[in-house]
Amino acid sequence: LAKTTQPISMDSYEGQEVNITCSHNNIATNDYITWYQQFPSQGPRFIIQGYKTKVTNEVASLFIPADRKSSTLSLPRVSLSDTAVYYCLVGDIGGSSASKIIFGSGTRLSIRP
Amino acid sequence: TAGITQAPTSQILAAGRSMTLRCTQDMRHNAMYWYRQDLGLGLRLIHYSNTAGTTGKGEVPDGYSVSRANTDDFPLTLASAVPSQTSVYFCASSDSEGGVQFFGPGTRLTVL
Numbered sequence: 001l002a003k004t005t006q007p008i009s010m011d012s013y014e015g016q017e018v019n020i021t022c023s024h025n026n027i028a029t030n031d032y033i034t035w036y037q038q039f040p041s042q043g044p045r046f047i048i049q050g051y052k053t054k055v056t057n058e059v060a061s062l063f064i065p066a067d068r069k070s071s072t073l074s075l076p077r078v079s080l081s082d083t084a085v086y087y088c089l090v091g092d093i094g095g096s097s098a099s100k101i102i103f104g105s106g107t108r109l110s111i112r113p
Numbered sequence: 114t115a116g117i118t119q120a121p122t123s124q125i126l127a128a129g130r131s132m133t134l135r136c137t138q139d140m141r142h143n144a145m146y147w148y149r150q151d152l153g154l155g156l157r158l159i160h161y162s163n164t165a166g167t168t169g170k171g172e173v174p175d176g177y178s179v180s181r182a183n184t185d186d187f188p189l190t191l192a193s194a195v196p197s198q199t200s201v202y203f204c205a206s207s208d209s210e211g212g213v214q215f216f217g218p219g220t221r222l223t224v225l
Contacts, residue, residue, distance in 0.1 A: 092211055
C-alpha cells in the first residue's frame with residue numbers, strides 16, 4: 001500500500017473553499033485514492049474515492065493529476081460542521097491486502113466563524 | 114439498516130482481566146476489521162478478516178485475538194488486559210478486502 005503524506009492541521013473560515021492535499025509518490029497502477037472524515041468520538045466516514053482526473057459528489061470533489069502522485073480533496077463553502085480529521089488512503093480496492101491498510105494521523109481541519 | 118453495531122459503548126476493566134468486544138454488521142460484507150485509536154492519533158489495524166472462517170494480523174495484533182465464525186460477527190478478545198490497551202476500538206466492514214469501509218460507533222475501553 002502506498003505511503004501517504006498530508007498536512008497535520010489546517011484552519012479556515014466558514015464559507016471558504018478548503019483544499020487538502022495528499023502526497024502518494026509510490027502509488028501503484030491499480031491503486032485508488034479514498035478519503036475519510038472523522039468527527040470526535042465517532043468512527044471514520046467515507047467521503048469520496050477516485051482513480052484519476054476529477055470526481056465530484058454531493059459533499060466534496062477529488063482532483064487527481066495525470067501522474068497520480070498526489071490528490072486534493074476540495075470542500076466547497078465549508079461550515080463549522082466540517083471541523084474534523086480527514087484521512088487519505090491509497091490502495092487497490094479490489095485486492096489490497098488488509099494488513100497493509102494505514103490510516104495515518106490525518107489532517108485536522110478547524111473551521112472558524 | 115443498522116450497519117455496524119458495537120458493544121459495549123464503554124468499559125472500565127481491571128488489568129489482567131479478559132474481555133470480548135462485540136461487533137455485528139448487517140450489510141453482508143465479506144471483510145471486517147478491528148482498529149484501535151489512541152487519544153489524538155490515527156487508527157491502527159489490529160486484526161482483519163477477508164471472509165468468514167479466515168483472519169489475519171494487522172499492524173498491532175499482540176494481546177488481541179479474533180474469530181470469524183460467520184459473516185455478521187467479528188468479536189475481538191483481550192485475554193489479559195494491560196493499561197496500554199486503553200483506547201477507543203473501532204470495528205469496520207467492507208464489501209471486499211481493501212474496499213470502502215463502514216465503521217461502527219466505537220468502544221471506549223479503559224484498563225486500570
